[in-house]
Amino acid sequence: MTERTDPPGSRRERPAKPALTRGGIVAVAVGIMRAEGLQKVTMRRLAQELDTGPASLYVYVRNTAELHAAILDELLATVERPPAGGDWRDRLERLLTSYTLMLFEHPGLAQSALVARPSGAHYLNLVEAVLALLDEGGVPSGQAAWGLDLLLQYATATAAEHAGRDGTPRTRGEWDALAAALRGASGRTHPHTASLADELLSGEPAARLSWGFRMLLNGILQTPVHASDHASDHTPVRTPGPGTPEHP
Amino acid sequence: MTERTDPPGSRRERPAKPALTRGGIVAVAVGIMRAEGLQKVTMRRLAQELDTGPASLYVYVRNTAELHAAILDELLATVERPPAGGDWRDRLERLLTSYTLMLFEHPGLAQSALVARPSGAHYLNLVEAVLALLDEGGVPSGQAAWGLDLLLQYATATAAEHAGRDGTPRTRGEWDALAAALRGASGRTHPHTASLADELLSGEPAARLSWGFRMLLNGILQTPVHASDHASDHTPVRTPGPGTPEHP
């Protein structure tokens, strides 16, 4: 953190004040978010940082939702793409995990992303990478197309759940309330809940996330999109366990 | 319907003004939301409706997030539970669809629900109903416990995606931008995206929702929560922020 001293003699403006363009605005927004969290990224604060009035921003950005989407697209550039080679499932899980962990650092952004979906270049790259891996795994195109949405939605929603303040444990209360409610369920009125309470609350976040991805992959592989496969829609469980990719 | 005449001698107040209790506050909140949408349900408006100052509400409700959770729990009472008999999968899909459609009418609430999860009586009933159906279908308890979260999260997140204004098509722009981006993807840099663009955008919402539920069910049935792997799973993924169920 630099002290705000004035180097004498230099026509001093704020360091690296970007031009008032869409790109400049987004860049400053990312900076504020990295330093102080998304909730500090407001139109007014942004305008102040850029030495103008909030109204000026609306020349470049339609509204706050669009701004958030643009910020997210920027962050998407940091998602690690695992190198080719090895099991496509592992690579896909790694890619999606990297995406999720990025969002975990900015849960508020994840919350926005559910509503105002990004459509920038980096998002497109992510989509392409996921589709490429699904294709490599022989997932039929219809299932891949619809499954993509679910995979990204799961990652995004899971990150969004951690929002509700970008740092302070106030959401803690809500989670504890749910835990207490589940554990306090009466065996008479809620027998299944009561007997599964511990399992409902079990698991490291990382383990549940991984299970979720693998579960989704299995479901996607198993569930045809077209109604032509009427009967096989209710295919009973075959070999339990991952690793039974079925061909169309 | 009684006209708003003044019955002489009666101390006249707003019709049916509830007492200032938690229940009364939530009831008024639900009324405002039904009539004018969630975005009108603010602490200040609520206080005004109850002839008091906003500060008074904080005696009964911790914050806005908790208020939203309480409203949602109230609406959860309207979720239809399909009668017993018939295929458990169909009944489960019907139940989850009913939950989703309820949230579709209040997407903002769905958005809140992802962060501030409800833990009221009606939510518990929903959890119990889902677990009962999974049990009926012979889903192993571990998978049922973890799968429950995914099923409800999918429903909630899908409804939340429709938020961003409780009625007006301003989000339309975002969706169109995504559609344009996908269709405009270059076959050279994004071959999979380009060739799947139509399929990515295809499908009635109801069809995709139904596919999603069936896909999740298949995945849940197929993916064991590995118990054999005892201690080999401590992936060093640190989840920042509150909400991670760890002991102090």
Next chain:
DNA sequence: ACCTGAACACCGTTCAAGT
């Protein structure tokens, strides 16, 4: 033509002071 000051219409939450 392009930009923006100032205003409009609100927010959630806290806390000192009243009863």
Next chain:
DNA sequence: ACCTGAACACCGTTCAAGT
């Protein structure tokens, strides 16, 4: 002990008016 007026510290967005 319980409740709340008033204040604190902000918001997003619009539009008439300036350059």
